[in-house]
Every structure is written in C-alpha cells, then in structure tokens.
Amino acid sequence: MIVVTGATGQLGSRIVERLLTRVPAERVGVSVRDPQKARALADRGVRVRQGGFTDPCGLAHAFEGATQILIVSVDRLGEEGVRQHRTAIDAAVAAGVRRILYTAHMGTSPTSRFQACRDHAATEEALRASGVPWTSLRNGFHAASALQFAGHGLATGELALPADGPVCWTAHDDLAEAAAVILADEGRFEGPTPPLTGVQALTFADIADLAGATRTIAPDDTFRGQLVANGVPEETADHLLGVFLAAREGEFATVDPTLADLIGREPIGMRELLSERPA
Template identity: 50%
Template structure:
C-alpha cells in the first residue's frame, strides 16, 4: 500500500488524484488530521485514517501495511518542525514501510540564508539514517504568484529585492511527478531534483507578463532595507518581511541556479513555464 500524508492539502491532495490514475484505489491510503475532509477519497475506495505528526501512535496506525509512505513537510509555524518530521519518519519505520519519501526543496542545505532549507536538510539527514530506502523530492519553489510578484497587474511593475536564478514550478507538476515516482517500478533513491529545465529570474516573469498582457511590465529592484520598511508600512511584521527577503538573498548567491531534466522526464513533457503559470493567474 502507498500511504500519503497531507492528502487534504493542495500539493499532496493533487498527488493522490494523480496516483489514483495510475494505481487501484485499494492500494492507496491517506493519513490526515481530519478524516472528514478526506471523505471524497474514502468514497473512491481509498483507505482514510487519522494521523498527526504530533501523535506517534496514531501515525503508526495510519501507516500500517505501507510499502511506501510519502511525508509532506509540516507547515505548522508554531511547532518544532524538525521534531515533527523525525516523529513521522520514525513512525513509518516502526510501521514497516519499505520506502519513505519526503517533500523537500531544491537547494536544501545548511549553508544558505533561507531558513527552511536547513529544516529540510536536518530532516533529510534523519531520513538517510533511518535504515530504510528513502527518496526526497527536492521541489523548486511553488505557491502564490501574487506573493512572489506583488500586485503587478495593477501597478505594471514587479518591485522586489534583487534576485537571482531559481526554479518556480507549478504545484500541479510537482504533484504529478510525485505520483509518477510512487507508482514507478524503478526505485528513485536519495535526492530527486524537480526543477524547470532552465532557471528563471523575476526579469523573466516581467518579460512574460509583458508579452501576455500586451503592455510593458517593469522589473524594479528595490533596496533590501527599503523593501523591508515598505512591507512593514503595509502591515507585514518585520520578521515575516525578513524571512521573505532571505529567499531573495539565497537566489542571488546562485543557490538555486542548478537545473535538472528529471521533472520533464517524469511528466513526459515540459513542465509548465512561467508564462503558462502567469496565464493561469491572469485568467483568475
């Protein structure tokens, strides 16, 4: 059985949807905080059990009979996330899982200004020491384009701190690739980088936005401290603004410049480009 955590969330929810196109529902189980939110999966024949990264016994029960367990990274900003991940890994080992997979991030490491990457690195270290086969899905950045780019549709500018090359992948592509790996007869051992074929910059977003809208969209570089001050003036807490700034700082050190073709191979096509993703944003 393939067990997926976080299956009521956006990423792993889409992963389960893609997985059900590849394997019978009787081979799929989900571990979720609130089983009522997974009723649509239970109705399709998926095994639904309650599980939380804070409840080891419940996790072990939800992972029972697993050949593979896909762990989504915790989004609990108030928790000791590394401890949560260790609890989940240990529960999967105790349940007898033959392979554990984890949604990590491209560029993971301890030597980066972007804090989440050290969390992923610590989790990967624990996973590598677990004694079972393991795979980490090092996804490129994904999420809300509005947060990344700001109100460019209204202002005609992308005004952000200096950046560097990075991969902004479509979450739907990341989910489809995860399902392909879970359903594959071939093992994927260790880190798997899931990135665009070539990295992009915010200038590339501005160029694509200009072409899509037929009006010029400027990429304006804002000084780091001025950007933080502007964010705070708009009601963003300083800690949150500096957290986001650290992502831009990490891009401009070349930390995310490396690309890989694995995502394209897993999808059997090119992943959605930044232009494709912007077109979806414009369409609403």
C-alpha cells in the same frame, strides 16, 4: 499500501489524484488532520485516517500496513518543522515501511540562505539515520510562490521586490505528477533525486517582461519593513527575504531534465501560469 500525508493540501491533494491514475484506490491511503476534508477520497475507496505530525499515536494508526509513505513537508520553519518531520519519520519506521519518501527542495543545503532549505537538509539527515530506504524529492521552487510575490506588482504593473537571481520556478501539477510516478515505481531513486525543475530559470525581471510589467528594486530593509507593517511576523519576514538572498547566490538556478523525463512532456512554463491567473 502507499500512504500520503497532507493529502488535502495544495501539493498532497494533487499527488493523490495522480497516484490514483496509476494505483488502485484500495492500495492508497492518506493521513490527514481533518478526515472530513477527505470524504471524497474515502468515497472513491481510498483509506482515510486521521494523523498529524504532532500526534505520534494518530500517525501510528494512519501509517498502519503501509509499504511506502510520502511525507509531504510541513509549512513550519525552523526547529518546529524539523521536529514534526522527525516525528513522521519515526512513525514510518515503527510502522515497518519499506521506503520513506519526502518532499524536499532543489536548494536543500545546511548552508542555504533560505531557512526552509536548511530545514530540508536536517530532515534528510534524519532520513539517513532512520535505517530505512528513503527518497527525497528535490522539488523545484514552487511557481505559486513567484505568483504570490509578484501578485500585487502584476496588478499594478510594477514589481517592486528585492534584488534576486534566476530561479527555476516549477508548477505544483508537474511536481505532483512526478511524485506519483516515483511512488508507483518503488525504488526508482535512492536518497535525493536530481533537481525536479522546469526548463527555464527566470528572474523577476523576466517575469515582469512576460507580464508586460516594470521591474524595480526594493531595498531589503524596505521589503522586510513592508511585510511587518502588513502584519507578517518578523521571523516570517526574515524567512521570505531569505528567498531573495538565496536566489542572488544562484541556489535555485539549476535546470535539470529529470522532471520532464518523469512526466513525459515539457513542464508547464511561467508564461502559461501567468496566462491562467484570474484577471
């Protein structure tokens, strides 16, 4: 049985949908915090069990009988997030799985300017120490994040954001398709995958051009101050600024053909994603 965590989230739900086109439903299980949100999956024959990364006993039940487990990384940053990932890894080892898979980031590095990438590096170290074969999906930077950063500017026609660098923004749908392919073909990758990216690295100036908007530079302190003024916790504001600091260093600029090879087509581009945005 293949078990996917976070199966009602933005990425996890897409992975399960695409996995079900390759694997019979009775071979798929999900671990979710709220089983009610996964009733539609249960109705289709998927095994739905409650399990959260802060509940080792629940994870033991959710992971029971699994041969592969995909740990979809949590949206917590810093030690809390790494601790939750370690809890999930320990539960997977205890369940006797043949392989643990994990959704990491193309910029994964202990020296990244972006906290999430440092967290992914720490989680990969825990996977190495687990003694179980593992695969880390080095996903391209979610294109949804670019659209969130640019959302207000696209509406007003002026993208006022900190200085950045090229980023290989990648669609959730493509990353989900690739994850399903890798899960259905057990052992296709050992350890970290190559970067799973779109075919083009873009700056926010490029995105502004595609959208017919103007790109202006907001000083780092101004950007951070605006976030805090709008209710964003200071630590979170620092993490968000880290995206731009890392992009300036070229941490997310790699373009790799692996994703296109896995899904059998060219990944969705930013122009298409912009055209799909609600008016």
